[in-house]
Every structure is written in structure tokens, then in C-alpha cells.
Amino acid sequence: MSIRRVIALALVMAAGLSVSAASCFAQGPPPEPFAVNHIKDGVYWTRGGVGGNTGFIVGKDGVIVFDSKMTSVSTREMLAEIAKITPKPVTHVILSHSDADHVNGLSGFPKGVTIIAQENCKKEMEASKSSTRPAPQDYLPTQTYDKELNLTIDGVRVQLRHWVPAHTSGDTVMILPDEKIAFGGDLVDLTQFALMHAQKGGNSAGWITSMKGILAIDANAFVSGHGGVETKATLSARLAAVEARRAKIKEMVAAGKSLDEIKATAGPEEKPHPGGPVFPTFTEVVYEEFTKKG
Numbered sequence: 610m611s612i613r614r615v616i617a618l619a620l621v622m623a624a625g626l627s628v629s630a631a632s633c634f635a636q637g638p639p640p641e642p643f644a645v646n647h648i649k650d651g652v653y654w655t656r657g658g659v660g661g662n663t664g665f666i667v668g669k670d671g672v673i674v675f676d677s678k679m680t681s682v683s684t685r686e687m688l689a690e691i692a693k694i695t696p697k698p699v700t701h702v703i704l705s706h707s708d709a710d711h712v713n714g715l716s717g718f719p720k721g722v723t724i725i726a727q728e729n730c731k732k733e734m735e736a737s738k739s740s741t742r743p744a745p746q747d748y749l750p751t752q753t754y755d756k757e758l759n760l761t762i763d764g765v766r767v768q769l770r771h772w773v774p775a776h777t778s779g780d781t782v783m784i785l786p787d788e789k790i791a792f793g794g795d796l797v798d799l800t801q802f803a804l805m806h807a808q809k810g811g812n813s814a815g816w817i818t819s820m821k822g823i824l825a826i827d828a829n830a831f832v833s834g835h836g837g838v839e840t841k842a843t844l845s846a847r848l849a850a851v852e853a854r855r856a857k858i859k860e861m862v863a864a865g866k867s868l869d870e871i872k873a874t875a876g877p878e879e880k881p882h883p884g885g886p887v888f889p890t891f892t893e894v895v896y897e898e899f900t901k902k903g
């Protein structure tokens with residue numbers, strides 16, 4: 610390999626690393642204004658502002674929020690929207706995963722809120738300390754769990770579930786069993802085919818296992834981390850597409866095809882989200898999984 614090619618490759622790899630470290634980072638056009646959407650019985654989800662979608666549930670004495678925004682300013686804007694609906698204070702924040710666009714705005718919440726996350730999510734937030742976009746280290750999760758946590762907060766029944774590393778190593782799905790609503794974070798983000806952050810332990814086999822877990826939930830509305838509210842029909846169609854695409858990549862790798870040849874067979878889901886963050890595509894991540902040594 611010529612020295613020029615080595616340098617070019619090193620630059621590409623460095624660019625890839627900085628992209629993969631960027632974590633669901635909003636780029637491009639200015640953020641949409643906040644929109645608060647009512648689902649049912651005191652359950653809402655929001656889109657807009659800086660960062661991913663969020664959710665909130667008005668309980669007897671307080672409010673439970675699902676995910677922060679990416680900046681404290683945007684989280685305070687969300688709190689102002691919540692205050693238009695209820696004067697009750699936010700007492701609990703539940704995190705879907707450690708990506709910056711879901712946790713870096715935690716410092717916009719009042720000090721002393723209870724923050725609940727899967728234990729690997731907390732580890733990833735701690736590990737982000739030395740990164741370019743660290744999670745606020747004075748707002749780390751105060752309560753963690755491994756696979757399941759069932760709680761009643763302010764009279765609201767809440768079930769948290771984690772199966773295996775999928776989008777990241779610490780994904781949480783929040784289920785409201787009485788309302789039959791689930792908040793899936795980026796596990797149910799269908800705007801980017803299936804998105805896995807390999808550098809955080811995310812992987813396609815885990816995504817498939819987790820999506821099967823999600824499909825077994827007794828719910829009929831699945832709020833995504835980006836995009837809208839999905840149904841079981843859209844989620845099972847996506848699961849089938851992901852399984853078929855993964856099998857195809859596996860088969861082409863076994864036949865000695867190059868990454869470029871495999872990418873050429875990708876469908877429209879593979880296209881990056883317009884104006885959104887740039888991450889390795891599903892094909893790139895799965896190709897790595899099937900070709901990595903050891």
C-alpha cells in the first residue's frame with residue numbers, strides 16, 4: 610500500500626471514529642419548534658427542540674419524564690411546555706440510552722430528580738467524561754437495573770425492560786402497562802433502518818432479539834426516539850426487513866463479496882436521514898460484524 614493510500618485510509622478511519630463518537634448528534638437545519646402530543650390518560654410525547662423525542666406522564670403528585678433533550682436550554686424549554694399542562698414538578702427521569710441527544714440536557718432538570726437507567730447506560734455516561742460531548746457528570750443515574758425493573762411512581766405503573774445490547778449496551782424500553790403504551794428510544798427509531806452503535810456494544814443480533822422483545826409487549830403505541838409513534842405492524846415489518854437484509858449481507862460476505870458490492874444491493878432504507886446525523890449504515894455495521902477476526 611502506498612504511503613498516500615495509508616494516509617488517506619487513516620484520515621477516513623479518523624473521520625469514521627469522530628462520526629461514531631458523535632452519538633445521534635443533530636446537524637443541519639435549525640431544530641423544529643417543540644410540539645407536545647397527547648396519547649392518553651396523562652401520557653404525552655414531545656418532538657422538536659434540540660435532541661431526540663421525549664415523553665412525560667402526569668402522576669398524582671409529580672411528573673415522570675422519559676429522556677432529556679441534548680442541551681440544558683432545550684430541556685428547560687421542554688419543562689416550560691410541561692408546565693403549560695400541569696403545575697406538578699418533575700420528580701423522575703427515565704433514560705432510554707446514553708446518546709448525547711437523549712441525556713446531555715439532563716442538567717436542565719432541577720437538582721435532586723431521581724434518574725433511572727439501565728446499568729450499562731450509566732457506565733457509558735461515565736465513560737463519556739473524557740469525550741468531546743460528555744454527559745453531565747453531576748446528573749448520572751441515581752438508580753440502575755439490569756434486565757427488568759417494575760415500579761409504581763405517583764400511582765403510575767412503569768415497567769422498564771432491557772434484553773441485550775442492541776442500539777447501545779444500555780438500552781431501556783419503558784412500558785406503561787395500564788395505558789398499553791411503550792417508549793422505545795432509538796431501538797424503535799425507524800428513520801434510519803436499524804441503527805446500532807458498535808462502539809457502544811450495539812449489534813444487529815441484539816437489535817433483532819430486542820425488537821422481538823418489544824413485539825411481545827402488550828401495547829399498541831410505541832413512541833420512537835426520532836420520528837413518530839409506531840404500531841406493532843410497522844415494527845414487525847421492519848424486523849422482517851432487518852432479518853432479511855442481515856441474512857443477505859451474511860450470504861454475500863460468505864461468497865467473498867466486497868463491502869461496495871454489498872452496499873450496491875441496499876434498498877432505500879439505507880439512505881442517510883436527510884439533514885440528520887451521519888452514522889455507519891446498517892450494511893457497514895453488519896459487514897464489520899461478519900468480517901471481524903477473532
Ligand SMILES: [Zn+2]
Nearest residue numbers: 633706708795
Ligand atoms: Zn441513540
